Amino acid sequence: MERLRHDDPPRTGPYVTLGRLDAESEPAPPVRRFLARAADGDHTLLVCVPRPGADPARWAVEAEGARALCVPGFLPVAEVGHTADGLPWCASAYVPALPLPAALRAHGGPLPEPVVRDLGAALAQALATAHARGVTHAGLSPAAVLLTAEGPRLSCFGAVRAAAPDGEQRSGLPGLESGSLAPEQAAGERPGPAGDLYALGAVLAYASTGHTVPERNELPPSLREFVTACLSREPARRPQAHQALAQLVPAQPAARTATHRATSLDAAAAIPLPARVVTALARQSAHVLAAELPPPAAPDRDG
Secondary structure, three states, X not given: OEOOOOOOOOEEOOEEEEEEOOOOOOOOOOEEEEEEEEOOOXXXXXXXXXXXXXXXXXXXXHHHHHHHOOOOOEOOOOEEEEOOOOOEEEEEEOOOOEEHHHHHXXXXXXXXXXXXXXXXXXXXXXXXXXXXXXXXXXXXXXXXXEEOOOOOEEOOOOHHHHHOOOOOOOOOOOOOOXXXXXXXXXXXXXXXXXXXXXXXXXXXXXXXXXXXXXXXXXXXXXXXXXXXXXXXXXXXXXXXXXXXXXXXXXXXXXOOOHHHHHHHOOOOOOOOOOHHHHHHHHHHHHHHHHOOOOOOOOOOOOO
16 A cells, blocks of 8 residues: 555545555556545445546546446446546455556566466456457556456456547557557557457566567567467457467366366466565555544534
8 A cells, every 4th residue: 555645635435545556656557546444444445536637427437337347357346426526436345456567566576477377367368258248348457457365356447448539549648558558549449359458468568577568589488479469450460368368278187177177267266476466465455454544523613
């Protein structure tokens, strides 16, 4: 949990802000994310609000869309609302979570290749499930990936759609990580599944090297062809999500049961995390538990 800045809101809707989820030194997500607590102290949440300059109406539409979804591997949105001055917000139940950039910082550099492959498989499973239902995430980037002890969660649903309407240039807009934005989406085309696969390649490139646009020889040999295919400028040359999943998950021995295979491909299943990342999750959890609500304002004796 990061300290609040002087311009951060002390409250969002009915919730008291405790701290920031994201460090200022790391790639910025397309939303401002805060850890917050209900006034009774019983519930802690991850609360998101639009970044300055965002279209609040478009942002609110995507927040409502996220609340209506139930896709394993997507961060569930439990509540949406507006502040007194009309700023939209959405909230999810808090579990200890590190954005992918924070996980690399905790680990001290790029993640091990087996962890990157497991991460990719979990994200590909989530995208395959969504795409089969006709849903495009349109917000995948390193900062949108939250690592938890229960598995990765995809946040920032619809960030590309919220940034600008179809037909308008999206390149260079605040909150959209350029290396994760598919060329056709940057040019204003309607976000589709192929754009999610481009972003998946960028996320795995980042997890492997620390940046979303690496040189080909920087990538781990076992992931080089796959990531390069995802990052193709031609959407038709990128794999589909179910094909990505098949490439990232090694073939299972025939002796393994179907139940075991299903569990290994479950987007909600945990993936092994490096020890320093696990420690950082535990540290965040302890800080959140120890955080105290500010004392209530003193009554106005002159009123």
